[in-house]
Amino acid sequence: MTKPDCLFCELLREVSPRIVDSDELSYVIEDGFPVTKGHLLVISKRHAKDYFELSEEEHLSVFDLMAKHKKRIQDEDPSVSGFNVGMNSGQSAGQTVFHCHVHLIPRRGGDVEDPRGGVRHVIPGKGNY
Secondary structure, three states, X not given: OOOOOOHHHHHHHOOOOOEEEEOOXXXXXXXXXXXXXXXXXXXXXXXXXXXXXXXXXXXXXXXXXXXXXXHHHHHHOOOEEEEEEEOOOOXXXXXXXXXXXXXXXXXXXXXXOOOOOHHHHHOOOOOOO
């Protein structure tokens, strides 16, 4: 089921050329505002506000597409040596599009001065330990 005023539902309804892959329950697009080259979003086809509203089958679909594209990215770009995988759930966590989507962000050695802490840096000053 899609929602009329949802950006990600609209992409699916239009069969957007931004969709680079899909299966029965999820689809993949290049992020519209990428933080690194190759930054992808894996999005549920059913309108669910976040990852926690997905069914077990939808979780597996999202995971399978992430794993497939992680491998593809690494096969195509040997400079990729790591990934951040993330999602925002709720406005206080930074979610701005309330349709489940998971970020797959390729990382390369030297892309930031000190990568230690990774996603822990979502709250400034709290990531270093």
